[in-house]
Amino acid sequence: MTLRPASVAELASVITDAAAARRGLRLIARGTWLDGGAPVSADAEPLYLDAFDGIIEYEPGDLTITVGAAMSVAELDAATAQHGQWCPLAPWGGDDGSVGATIATATAGPLAHALGLPRDLVLGVECVDGTGKTLRPGGKVVKNVAGFDLVRLMTGSWGSLAAITRVSLRLRARPAVDETWLVVTDAAADLCQRLRRSVTPPIACEVVTRGTLGANSPDGLLVRLAGNAAYVAAARDAVHGAGDAQRADASAWTPVRTAARPQATRAMLDPAVRALNDGVKHAFDPSGILNPGIMG
Amino acid sequence: MTLAASLRAIVGDTHVLERAAELLVYESDGLPGYHRTPSLAVFPANADEALAVVRTLASAGVPYVPRGAGTGLSGGALADGAVLLGLHRLKKIIAIDPERRVARVEPGVVNVSLTKAATKFGLHYAPDPSSQTACTLGGNLAENAGGPHCLKYGVTLNHVVAAKVALPDGTVVELNADDSGYDLLGAFVGSEGCFGTALELTVKLTPNPERVVTLLADFTSIDDAAQTVSAIIAAGILPAALEMMDRATVGAVEASIYAAGYPTDAAAVLLVEVDGAAAGLDEDVQGVDRICRAHGARDVRIATEPAARAKLWQGRKKAFGAMGRLAPHLVVQDAVVPRTKLPSLLAQISAIGAANGVQVCNVFHAGDGNLHPNIPYNANDRDEADRVHHAMVAIMQACIDAGGTITGEHGVGLDKLRYMDALFTADTLDGMCRLRDVFDPDRRANPGKVVPIRYCRERRPNTQMAEGGRRMADATGGQL
Ligand SMILES: Cc1cc2nc3c(=O)[nH]c(=O)nc-3n(C[C@H](O)[C@H](O)[C@H](O)COP(=O)(O)OP(=O)(O)OC[C@H]3O[C@@H](n4cnc5c(N)ncnc54)[C@H](O)[C@@H]3O)c2cc1C
Numbered sequence: 001m002t003l004r005p006a007s008v009a010e011l012a013s014v015i016t017d018a019a020a021a022r023r024g025l026r027l028i029a030r031g032t033w034l035d036g037g038a039p040v041s042a043d044a045e046p047l048y049l050d051a052f053d054g055i056i057e058y059e060p061g062d063l064t065i066t067v068g069a070a071m072s073v074a075e076l077d078a079a080t081a082q083h084g085q086w087c088p089l090a091p092w093g094g095d096d097g098s099v100g101a102t103i104a105t106a107t108a109g110p111l112a113h114a115l116g117l118p119r120d121l122v123l124g125v126e127c128v129d130g131t132g133k134t135l136r137p138g139g140k141v142v143k144n145v146a147g148f149d150l151v152r153l154m155t156g157s158w159g160s161l162a163a164i165t166r167v168s169l170r171l172r173a174r175p176a177v178d179e180t181w182l183v184v185t186d187a188a189a190d191l192c193q194r195l196r197r198s199v200t201p202p203i204a205c206e207v208v209t210r211g212t213l214g215a216n217s218p219d220g221l222l223v224r225l226a227g228n229a230a231y232v233a234a235a236r237d238a239v240h241g242a243g244d245a246q247r248a249d250a251s252a253w254t255p256v257r258t259a260a261r262p263q264a265t266r267a268m269l270d271p272a273v274r275a276l277n278d279g280v281k282h283a284f285d286p287s288g289i290l291n292p293g294i295m296g
Numbered sequence: 297m298t299l300a301a302s303l304r305a306i307v308g309d310t311h312v313l314e315r316a317a318e319l320l321v322y323e324s325d326g327l328p329g330y331h332r333t334p335s336l337a338v339f340p341a342n343a344d345e346a347l348a349v350v351r352t353l354a355s356a357g358v359p360y361v362p363r364g365a366g367t368g369l370s371g372g373a374l375a376d377g378a379v380l381l382g383l384h385r386l387k388k389i390i391a392i393d394p395e396r397r398v399a400r401v402e403p404g405v406v407n408v409s410l411t412k413a414a415t416k417f418g419l420h421y422a423p424d425p426s427s428q429t430a431c432t433l434g435g436n437l438a439e440n441a442g443g444p445h446c447l448k449y450g451v452t453l454n455h456v457v458a459a460k461v462a463l464p465d466g467t468v469v470e471l472n473a474d475d476s477g478y479d480l481l482g483a484f485v486g487s488e489g490c491f492g493t494a495l496e497l498t499v500k501l502t503p504n505p506e507r508v509v510t511l512l513a514d515f516t517s518i519d520d521a522a523q524t525v526s527a528i529i530a531a532g533i534l535p536a537a538l539e540m541m542d543r544a545t546v547g548a549v550e551a552s553i554y555a556a557g558y559p560t561d562a563a564a565v566l567l568v569e570v571d572g573a574a575a576g577l578d579e580d581v582q583g584v585d586r587i588c589r590a591h592g593a594r595d596v597r598i599a600t601e602p603a604a605r606a607k608l609w610q611g612r613k614k615a616f617g618a619m620g621r622l623a624p625h626l627v628v629q630d631a632v633v634p635r636t637k638l639p640s641l642l643a644q645i646s647a648i649g650a651a652n653g654v655q656v657c658n659v660f661h662a663g664d665g666n667l668h669p670n671i672p673y674n675a676n677d678r679d680e681a682d683r684v685h686h687a688m689v690a691i692m693q694a695c696i697d698a699g700g701t702i703t704g705e706h707g708v709g710l711d712k713l714r715y716m717d718a719l720f721t722a723d724t725l726d727g728m729c730r731l732r733d734v735f736d737p738d739r740r741a742n743p744g745k746v747v748p749i750r751y752c753r754e755r756r757p758n759t760q761m762a763e764g765g766r767r768m769a770d771a772t773g774g775q776l
Contacts, residue, residue, distance in 0.1 A: 061526050061636040062665075084532070106479070119482055120454050133723040141632040143451065143664045143704035145440045145486050146712070146719055147746060148728040152453070152482025161478075173532030199506050199573045231576025269477055272469045277477040279734035284727070295477065 004048040008126065008134055008165055014047060015163065016132030019287040027159040027291055029070040029098035033105075041292040049100065052165040055079055057140065064123060064140050066168040069100025076169075085171045088115040088203075094258045100164040106156030109257060110204035110224070113196065119155045121170050127154055127162035130285025140168040153280065159291040161284035175203075175226035179236070180252055182213065184244040188221040191242055195223065200235035202226075206256050213252050222252055299356050299379075303338045306348045311339040311385075322380050325366040325373045326427075327711055328625040329675045334361070334375035339382040343402065343460070343495040346386060350493060351466035353379060359740045360464075362489040364404060364435030367427045369628050370709025372439065372488045372745060381493065383434050389413050390496070397501045398457055403434025403494045410499070419501035422449035425705070426613055434494045440486030442705035444537040444612070445569070447663040449502060451705070453485045460496040464741040468495070483731060488707050489742040491735035505571035508536070509581050510605040512597040513588035514562035518542055518646075520592040521564035522639040525662040527587045528568070529635060533580050537569040538663030539612055542642075545619065545659040548672075549611040552618035556611030562594070566662065567612050569605075615659040616670070622655075623672035627684060631692060633700035635665040644694045645669050652687040654680070666704040667695070693718065708746045716748055725751035 003025070005011040018025050024044035029052075052068040060083040067076060074095035080086050090109040091102045101107075103125065106118045124138025137150035154162055185191055188207040195202055204224040211217055223245075225235040239245045269277065281288070281295070297305075304312045313319055314336045323331045335358075340346040353360050361375035363382050373380075386402035389410060393399070394417035399410055407428040411420040424443035425431055431441070437459065442451045449455075458472045459481060469492075471481040484491050515521040521540055528538065541549070546558045546565060558565055566588065570580045585596050599605045611618075620626050633641050642658065645667075649656035660668040669691055673684045692702050692715050702708070702715040716725060729752035733739070739752075 059634060059636055061530055062634040063529060064634065116450075116454070119479060120450065129727065133727065134721070135724045135727045136721060137724055137727070139699075139701045139719075141634055141665055141700050141704070143442055143446070143632050143661070143666050144701045145705055145707055146701050146703050147708065147716065147725070148490070148731050149440075149483050149486055150724070150727055150731060152479045152485075153731060155482070156479050172534070173530065176532060197503075200575060228576045228579045230579050231573060234573065234575030269475065270470065272463075272467045273471065273475065273477065273480065275467075276469065276480055276734060280478050280480075280731070283730040283734050 002048065003045060004051065006051045008128060011163060011165065012128050012132045012134055015128055015130065015289070018045070018289050019130060019132060022287050022289060024289050024292040027163050029101050030072060030096065032097045033093060033101065040294050044292055047163065049163060049165070052100070056166060060085060062140075063171040063173070064142065064168060065171055066140055066166060067099055069164045069167055070098045072096055072098055073102060080171055081174070084174050086174050087121060087169045087171050089118065089121060090253075090257065092257055092261055094254065099167050099169070103155050103167050104157060104159045104164055110206050110253065114201060114203045115172070119152055122151055122155055122167060123170055124168040125151055125154050125164050126166035127164045129162040130287060130290045135162065138168065142170055158294045160281060160295045161290065163290065176228050177232040178224070178226040178250070179232060180248045180250050181223045181225065181236070181239050181245045182208070182220050182248045182252065183223060183239060183242055184218045184220040184246065185242070186219050188219065191221050195238065195242070198238055200231060200238055202235065204253070208256060212255055212259060213248070222248065222256055224253070299352070299358060300336055302352050303336070303349060306352065307338055307340050307345050311341070313337040322363070322366070322375070325368045325371060326628070327369050327371045327709070328627065329681065330371050330374060330710060332374040332376040334380035335377050337380040337382055339385050341385050343386060346381070346383065346493065346495055347462050347466070347468065349381060350462040350464070353740070354464060354466040357738070357740070359743045361742045362434070362438070362493045364432030364438070365406070365430050367431040368435060368439060368709060369630065369706040370703065370711045372707050372709035372742070374710060376744070378743065383493070384432060386495070392417065392501070394419060397503070398498055399501055400496065400498050401433055402496060403432060403437070405433045407431050407433060407436060414501050417501070418504050420504055421455070421499060422446075422502040423452050423455055426616065433497055433499065437485055437494050437497055438487065438489050439705065439707045442661065442664075442666065444539050444661060447538055447661065448534050448536045453482065455500045456481065456485055456497060457500060458498040459484060459494050461492045462495055463492040464736040464738060486707070487735070488709065488746050490732055490746055492741060505536070507574040507577050508569060508571040508605065509577060510599045510608050511568040511570070511581065511584055511588070512558070512599070512608050513566045513568065513593040514559045514595050515564045515566070515593055516562065517592065518564040518642050519639045521566055522642055522662070524566060524588055524591040524593070525638060526635050527591060528584055529663060531583060531587060533570070533583050535568050535584065535663060536571040537567065538661070539567040540658065540660055540662035541565050541567070541612065541615060542658040544655060544657040545615055546611075548618040548622055548657060549615055552614070552621055554610050554614035554618050556607055558611055559595070567608060612659070619657050619670055619672050623674055625673055625675040627671045627673070627688065628706070629669045629671070629688060629691065630666070630703050630706040631695040631700055632664065632666045632704035633695050633698045637698040637700070638662065638665060641667065641694060641698055645691055648687050648690045648694070652683040652690075654683050654687050656687070661704070664704065665700070710745060713746070713748050717751070722751055726753060729753065
């Protein structure tokens with residue numbers, strides 16, 4: 001029988017049962033990145049979270065939104081675009097994955113350097129931990145220090161502590177002008193550093209190699225400039241001063257974001273920090289049933 | 297050896313206080329109306345001494361409370377019979393790396409000192425609590441402090457890269473933002489001294505903006521001012537700061553030595569700062585000016601020169617001090633609501649104040665929806681203190697009902713324990729306790745704060761202490 005709970009209460013009872021039986025569960029929202037860069041034990045049973053979808057609350061004037069965790073990043077983008085807003089997650093891997101998985105894996109993207117990491121954008125979550133308890137830390141307001149920060153704890157926990165069912169996020173107004181340029185250069189990494197430190201930093205810049213943007217596309221730096229018209233005009237001048245700059249379409253970011261990226265090697269943790277990590281796992285998933293193996 | 301004697305052996309005779317008269321200073325923090333006496337107070341000079349103190353307290357099994365400058369507004373640094381571990385002597389700026397734009401500091405460094413030290417590199421430390429001339433970076437870390445410029449630049453969490461922490465059992469851990477594993481640094485920020493003691497911090501430094509313009513808009517209706525806040529944010533302008541002061545606050549400021557030339561007949565003023573690249577800044581300034589006027593501002597003053605800007609800011613930065621003149625005590629309250637709810641909340645707050653016969657002065661980070669409804673009063677007047685209390689409870693409930701939270705930057709400490717179960721479910725609070733138990737299984741670090749104890753499951757001391765002990769033995773190579 002497929003495990004596909006329709007409500008938080010059902011999810012809680014699925015997890016409670018699995019914990020009692022010590023049966024591993026593999027959390028699946030949209031299933032676009034199942035190994036998540038680290039294998040889950042093969043015998044873990046799939047637990048589908050796709051019922052937790054859609055906009056739960058969106059008051060554009062607040063510049064915050066609460067969505068079901070299985071909503072795709074693309075859908076979030078479309079919904080907020082209607083009000084001239086966005087959540088600048090734009091994770092590596094593309095927009096097909098779910099918002100919940102983006103938060104659970106803390107997957108950043110090219111905008112993170114300027115506009116914040118997932119941990120900076122998430123305001124609150126609802127989740128069911130490995131003991132079957134429903135937790136609702138954080139909230140939907142943009143500043144909040146009430147209680148210990150389980151929101152940061154869940155962000156980047158790779159579904160190994162809890163199944164996230166809802167996410168509240170900070171939004172921004174979309175910039176009035178938003179342009180992408182390709183600077184053809186073989187010193188792209190240096191240029192990237194230089195632009196980021198200039199008085200008119202881009203909101204994204206990424207080194208691209210020959211062919212990334214289509215057959216015969218050159219080596220260079222893909223740069224995204226955003227802001228009001230006068231700001232972008234000045235930023236554009238800086239980019240032109242740096243080399244041969246060609247206007248590119250916004251879609252140029254798609255191959256950059258979906259290209260295979262070298263897996264960050266996971267640094268060995270100091271034993272005392274390792275012990276804290278083990279303590280956290282034990283506190284929220286004592287039976288070790290949620291995405292077993294994924295945190296290494 | 298008594299505990300005091302062991303501690304004196306570490307920090308020297310003059311840095312341990314035991315006598316009631318000497319401890320009096322440490323009975324309170326920035327929150328009026330609470331007095332708790334520590335059993336003793338100890339003030340190490342550096343990280344090594346602080347660690348030795350923590351380890352001595354661990355082997356003695358004694359509860360303790362870390363304290364920075366004691367400017368906290370939720371009673372977080374109060375020690376009720378526990379040992380007070382004062383960190384203000386750890387005030388070395390260890391290194392500033394202008395290339396990487398980070399600074400390594402001891403926890404007792406006063407917030408503004410770091411910005412002063414970074415100025416020569418064209419850098420500053422962005423989170424700027426109004427108490428920045430007194431509060432410490434360790435206290436900021438523990439409270440996840442904010443400030444006016446956090447609207448654009450983010451709060452403490454967004455600026456801390458690493459922390460070296462003495463866990464309550466004496467283990468030292470280095471928590472880094474880019475560690476693999478769980479975001480333990482994120483969990484530590486804002487843990488109010490309950491997860492251990494920060495011995496060293498690495499924080500980001502932010503380049504000084506090329507240009508800064510400060511605007512002061514005055515309104516004859518507080519509702520218009522509140523609507524303007526939403527309109528500016530919605531227009532896609534992200535000011536560096538967007539602060540509101542109501543008539544009561546402006547009156548207090550203008551009657552004080554901090555008079556900034558605010559219009560005393562205004563119902564509310566907005567202080568808006570726009571900064572960044574010179575290119576495009578004028579567009580934003582004009583945008584703010586236009587939106588303010590379209591929402592009924594009588595006047596918009598624009599200051600571009602540092603002296604003129606400083607004058608406009610002076611009244612805001614010293615507003616709490618000015619209010620302090622109105623009565624012997626001042627409750628500085630802190631809550632957050634969704635930004636569109638500001639107009640209705642301000643109306644409710646005013647009604648609650650009137651119903652309880654107290655004067656609420658609002659001065660707050662409007663751009664974030666972070667309210668500070670403050671009440672000057674006399675804590676020794678029983679009847680007045682009761683009315684203030686009732687008003688505060690009603691205001692907090694109104695903020696919760698509006699979908700907000702009970703604290704945006706001052707922390708829960710002792711004062712806000714009573715609201716935690718209106719905001720969070722019992723299971724969520726239990727989850728918070730479980731996280732605390734990972735860092736402090738003995739529950740000795742700042743006990744009784746943040747989460748009401750009744751929501752914490754009974755701990756199983758034996759297994760957990762064994763784990764803690766093992767952890768310490770591992771980390772110290774069994775040397776302890
Ligand atoms: C006039 C005034 C204005 C203020 N304005 C603001 C504002 O704009 N924004 C804002 O966020 N706050 C503000 N505050 C509140 C206060 O200044 C902040 O909370 C500040 O971060 C506290 O720093 P402190 O050094 O005084 O900490 P303390 O009050 O000494 O301690 C606060 C908490 O931190 C813990 N702690 C201290 N040092 C350490 C350490 N090294 N390791 C672990 N835990 C530690 C303590 O145990 C306690 O729980 C204001 C206060 C006043 C009096």
